[in-house]
Amino acid sequence: MKKEFAVIGLGRFGGSICRALSDEGMEVMAIDSDEEKVNEYATIASHAVVGDTTDETVLKSLGIRNFDHVIVAIGDNIQASILTTxxxxxxxxxxxxxxxxxxxxEKVLSKIGADRIVHPERDMGRRIAHNIISNNVLDYLELSDEHxxxxxxxxDRLIGNxxxxxxxxxxxxxxxxxxKRGREIIVSPQADEQIQKGDILIVIGADTDINRFEKRLLNS
Structure with missing residues (x-):
């Protein structure tokens, strides 16, 4: 059964989520107060609606409580983001x-009960910085402030071990x-699995421990 999503705010962040969800075959309602943006997503989302989401009657009329997940991606208007949430x-x-x-x-959103809060610009900045610092790191996903x-x-230090x-x-x-070994993914590799040239290791742990591992084993 397809999940139903609503994306409120069709700027770069909200628009990219709307496209990605639609590409995955999900039912998506795109909502924005700007008619031009709504028209842009009319052929991408399942439904595209012009509406002021700080008005409770508008959200009720859209049947918003029936959606499995609502993403509030309102741009610079913090007050509208908080009130909508x-x-x-x-x-x-x-x-x-x-x-x-x-x-x-974020602190206000947390207090009023947002289930998940994202900082796309900050998080992307951290990922890029991490990739720049270490030549061995391909990608970096923050699970929490510390993991x-x-x-x-x-x-070369790892190959053959x-x-x-x-x-x-x-x-x-x-x-x-x-x-990752070419196109193959080895999940939960065995202890006797030998690391080969070109292998990509997917590692999880505390940031301080990962940094120690990078410095001692990877920086040849």
Whole structure:
């Protein structure tokens, strides 16, 4: 059964989510107060609606509480973002993801019950910075303020060793949860799995432990 999503705010962030969900075959209602933006997504989303989401009667008329997930991606208008989120909570929407402009905005959203708060610009900045710092890091996904999942290209120091030889969990407190080898994905690799040239290790752990691993084993 297809899930139904509503995306409120069709700027770059909201628009990209709307496109991605639609590409995955999901039912998506695109909502914005700007008619021009709504017209742009009329052929992309399942439904595209002009509406002021700070008006409770508008959200009720759209049957917003029936959607599985609502994404509030309102741009620079923090007041509209907060008020929309508050109304969605009061109407009983099950899952609400909200784009935060800054830490204070996040704090308010958290207090009024947003289920998930994202900082797309900040998070992308961190990912790019992490990739620039280390030549071995391909991708970086922040799980919390202190934990991440990182894709790391196996360096010369790692090639030829098995996972048990490296004893990464005991020495660094991190786990190799998967390995990419060409088009093959090895999930939960065995202890005797030998690391080959070109392997990409998918590692999970505390940021401090991942950084220690990078510095000691990867920076040849």
């Amino acid at each position: 508050l109304i969605l909570k009061e109407l009983g929407v099950k899952n609400i993801t909200v784009k935060a402009q800054n830490d204070k905005h 991440s999942i990182v894709e790391i290209v196996a360096s 098995t996972i048990i030889d490296l004893d990464i969990r005991a020495k660094y407190g991190i786990n190799i949860v998967a390995m």
